[in-house]
Amino acid sequence: MKKTLIATAFLALGAQTQLAHADLAVAIAGPMTGEYASAGEQIRKGAEMAIADINAKGGVLGQKLKLEVGDDACDPKQAVSVANAMVNKKIVFMHGHWCSSSTIPASEVYSEADIPMATVSTNPKVTERGLKNVFRIMGRDDQQGMVAGSYIAEKFKGKKVAVLDDKSAYGKGLADEMAKAMEAKGVKPTLRESITAGEKDYSGIVTKLKQAGVEVLAYGGYHTEVALILRQAQQAGLKLTVMGGDTMTNSELVTAAGANADNVMFTFSPDPRKNPDAAPVVKKFEAANVKPEGYVMYAYAAFQLFAEAATQAKSTKFADLEKTIRGNTFKTVIGDLSFDAKGDQKKPGFVVYQWKGGQYDYAK
Amino acid sequence: MAYALQQLINGLSLGAVYGLIAIGYTMVYGIIGMINFAHGDIFMVSAFIAVTAFTLLAALGVTSLPLALIAVLITAIFFTSAYGWAVERMAYRPLRGSTRLAPLISAIGMSIFLQNMVQLTQGARVKPIPPVIEGGIELWQTADFTVQVSWTQIMIVLVTIVLMVAFTYLITQTAFGRQQRACEQDSTMTALLGINVDRTISATFMLGAALAAVAGVMVTVYYGVVDFFIGFVAGIKAFTAAVLGGIGSLPGAMLGGLIIGLIESFWAAYLSPEYKDVATFAILILVLMFRPSGLLGRPEVEKV
Numbered sequence: 001m002k003k004t005l006i007a008t009a010f011l012a013l014g015a016q017t018q019l020a021h022a023d024l025a026v027a028i029a030g031p032m033t034g035e036y037a038s039a040g041e042q043i044r045k046g047a048e049m050a051i052a053d054i055n056a057k058g059g060v061l062g063q064k065l066k067l068e069v070g071d072d073a074c075d076p077k078q079a080v081s082v083a084n085a086m087v088n089k090k091i092v093f094m095h096g097h098w099c100s101s102s103t104i105p106a107s108e109v110y111s112e113a114d115i116p117m118a119t120v121s122t123n124p125k126v127t128e129r130g131l132k133n134v135f136r137i138m139g140r141d142d143q144q145g146m147v148a149g150s151y152i153a154e155k156f157k158g159k160k161v162a163v164l165d166d167k168s169a170y171g172k173g174l175a176d177e178m179a180k181a182m183e184a185k186g187v188k189p190t191l192r193e194s195i196t197a198g199e200k201d202y203s204g205i206v207t208k209l210k211q212a213g214v215e216v217l218a219y220g221g222y223h224t225e226v227a228l229i230l231r232q233a234q235q236a237g238l239k240l241t242v243m244g245g246d247t248m249t250n251s252e253l254v255t256a257a258g259a260n261a262d263n264v265m266f267t268f269s270p271d272p273r274k275n276p277d278a279a280p281v282v283k284k285f286e287a288a289n290v291k292p293e294g295y296v297m298y299a300y301a302a303f304q305l306f307a308e309a310a311t312q313a314k315s316t317k318f319a320d321l322e323k324t325i326r327g328n329t330f331k332t333v334i335g336d337l338s339f340d341a342k343g344d345q346k347k348p349g350f351v352v353y354q355w356k357g358g359q360y361d362y363a364k
Numbered sequence: 365m366a367y368a369l370q371q372l373i374n375g376l377s378l379g380a381v382y383g384l385i386a387i388g389y390t391m392v393y394g395i396i397g398m399i400n401f402a403h404g405d406i407f408m409v410s411a412f413i414a415v416t417a418f419t420l421l422a423a424l425g426v427t428s429l430p431l432a433l434i435a436v437l438i439t440a441i442f443f444t445s446a447y448g449w450a451v452e453r454m455a456y457r458p459l460r461g462s463t464r465l466a467p468l469i470s471a472i473g474m475s476i477f478l479q480n481m482v483q484l485t486q487g488a489r490v491k492p493i494p495p496v497i498e499g500g501i502e503l504w505q506t507a508d509f510t511v512q513v514s515w516t517q518i519m520i521v522l523v524t525i526v527l528m529v530a531f532t533y534l535i536t537q538t539a540f541g542r543q544q545r546a547c548e549q550d551s552t553m554t555a556l557l558g559i560n561v562d563r564t565i566s567a568t569f570m571l572g573a574a575l576a577a578v579a580g581v582m583v584t585v586y587y588g589v590v591d592f593f594i595g596f597v598a599g600i601k602a603f604t605a606a607v608l609g610g611i612g613s614l615p616g617a618m619l620g621g622l623i624i625g626l627i628e629s630f631w632a633a634y635l636s637p638e639y640k641d642v643a644t645f646a647i648l649i650l651v652l653m654f655r656p657s658g659l660l661g662r663p664e665v666e667k668v
Contacts, residue, residue, distance in 0.1 A: 204632030
C-alpha cells in the first residue's frame with residue numbers, strides 16, 4: 001500500500017515536472033522591496049492578471065505562461081544579478097525593470113542573451129544605446145520634460161520656479177529636460193539643486209526654497225521624497241505647487257503627503273482607464289480589488305504585446321519576435337503600440353495630470 | 365539673518381535626534397568598550413512601534429494629543445528596551461570574553477536580522493501616519509522671510525533637554541550610575557566587590573534603547589513616515605556624532621549630534637544639499653586625524 005502511494009506520488013511529480021517543462025517562462029523585474037516597492041507591486045498585479053487572462057485563453061502557441069518575479073529594489077547592482085538569474089531561468093520575455101538606473105545596466109544582460117524586453121523606464125538612454133531587444137511602452141523623459149517644462153512656463157508665468165532632482169538616472173534626466181524646456185520658453189529657474197533620495201530631513205532645502213520665494217517646484221524623482229518635501233514645506237509655512245513626472249501616479253503619495261498632495265501635478269501618458277477598449281480589463285481589475293492606476297495597465301499591456309507578437313510570429317525565438325514587434329502595430333489596453341527603429345513608441349504623448357482628493361485626473 | 369536663524373532651528377532639532385541616538389552608542393561603548401551596531405535598527409524598530417501605536421490609538425478614538433503622545437512614548441520605550449535587552453542577551457553576552465571582533469560582527473548580524481524582520485512582518489513600503497501635531501509659532505518676521513518654529517521642533521528640543529538633565533543625574537548621582545562607572549573602569553574588580561556586572565550591562569543596553577525609542581517617536585511625529593531602512597542612515601550619523609563628541613562621553617554625544625545637525629543644515633543652506641553628507645563625514649575624518657579622542661573625550665589611559 002505504502003509502496004503504491006509513493007509510486008503514485010512519484011508519477012504525479014514526474015507528470016508535473018513535465019508540464020512545467022512545457023511552460024514558457026516570462027518575467028517581470030522591479031522594486032518589489034525597498035522604498036519604491038509600491039511601484040513593483042503595481043507591475044506585479046498587472047502582470048499576474050495579464051498572464052492569468054492569457055493562460056485562460058489557452059496560453060501562447062499552446063503553452064502556458066509562467067511568471068518569474070525579480071526584485072532589484074531599484075539598485076543597479078542588484079538589477080544586474082536579477083538579470084543574470086533571469087537569463088538562467090531561460091525566460092523568453094521580460095517586462096522591466098522600473099527605475100531607469102536599473103533598466104540601463106540590466107538591459108545589456110538581456111541583450112546579450114537575446115531576450116526581448118518591454119519597459120516603462122523613461123530615461124532617453126534606455127533606447128539610445130542601440131540595443132535591439134528594448135521596447136519602451138512609455139514615453140521618454142525628453143518628451144515628458146518638454147511637456148512639463150512648457151506647462152510650467154505657460155501656466156505659472158511670473159512665478160518663481162525651482163528645479164530639483166534626486167541625482168538618480170531618472171530624476172536628474174527629467175529635471176534637466178524640464179529646465180531646458182522652461183528656458184526655451186524664456187523662464188529661468190530661480191534655483192537648481194539636488195537632494196539625496198532616501199533621506200527623511202529636507203527642512204534645509206525647504207527653507208532655501210522659502211528664502212528664494214519659490215512657489216513652483218519642478219521635481220525630477222520619485223513620489224516618496226515629494227511627500228516629505230510637501231509635508232515639511234507646510235510645517236515651514238511654504239505653499240508649493242509641484243510638477244513631477246510619471247512616478248507621481250502612485251497613490252502612496254496621497255497617504256504620505258495628506259491634503260498636500262492636491263498641490264502635485266505630473267505628466268503621464270493619456271489615462272489608459274479612459275481607453276474604451278480597456279474597459280473590460282479595468283472592470284476585471286476593480287473586481288479583483290486592484291486599482292488599475294500607475295503601471296498596472298502598462299504591465300498588462302506588456303504581456304499582451306508579447307502574446308500577440310509570439311502568436312503572429314508563430315515563434316518565441318528572439319529574431320522572429322523582434323522582427324514582428326518592430327514591424328507591426330499591436331492593440332493593447334494602453335492603446336495601439338508601434339515602435340520606431342530605436343524601440344521607442346511611435347506616438348507616446350504626455351498629458352498633465354493633477355491629484356485632487358486622492359484621485360488623479362487631467363489638469364485643467 | 366532670518367534665514368540663518370531658521371536653518372539654525374532646523375539644524376538643532378535634527379541634531380537633537382542624532383544626539384539622543386548617539387547616547388546609546390556612547391553608553392554601550394563606555395561600559396563594554398564596543399560599538400553596538402544594532403543600535404540604529406533599535407531606533408527603527410521604535411519608529412515602527414510608534415506608527416503602530418498611533419494607528420491603534422486613532423482607531424480607538426483617542427484624540428487628546430498629550431495623552432496619545434504619552435501613551436505612545438511609554439509603549440515605545442517599553443518594547444524598545446525589551447529589544448535592547450534581547451540584543452545584549454543574544455549578540456553580546458554569549459560572546460563575552462571572546463575576541464573583540466566577535467561581538468561586533470554578531471551585532472552587525474543583529475542589525476541585518478532586525479531590518480529583515482521588520483521588512484518581512486511590516487512590509488517594505490513606506491508607512492505614513494497622518495500629521496500628529498500641526499502648526500507652530502512665527503518667531504520673527506522680516507520683510508522677505510518669516511522664521512517659523514513648528515510645535516514638533518519645540519517638542520523635540522524640550523524633550524531632549526529634559527532627558528539630558530535626567531540622564532546626567534542618573535549617571536553622576538545615583539547608585540546605578542556609580543555601578544556603571546565602576547564597571548567601566550574595571551569590571552572584574554567591580555564583580556569581586558559584589559556588583560552584578562551582567563545586570564548593569566543589560567540595564568545600560570536598555571537605557572540606550574529607551575533613548576533611541578524616544579528619538580524614534582520624535583522622528584515619527586516630525587517626518588510622519590518611516591520605513592525599514594531609516595535605522596541605517598540615522599545609525600551611521602549618530603555613530604559619527606558619538607565619535608565626534610568623544611566616544612564614551614555623554615555630553616560629547618549630545619554635542620556631536622548637535623554639531624552634525626548644524627553642519628548638515630548649514631551646508632544645505634549655503635553650499636549644496638547634494639554634498640552635505642560628504643561634509644559631515646569629512647569633518648569626522650578631520651577630527652579623527654587631529655583629535656582622535658573626539659571633542660570632549662579623554663585620551664584613554666592604560667589601566668594598570
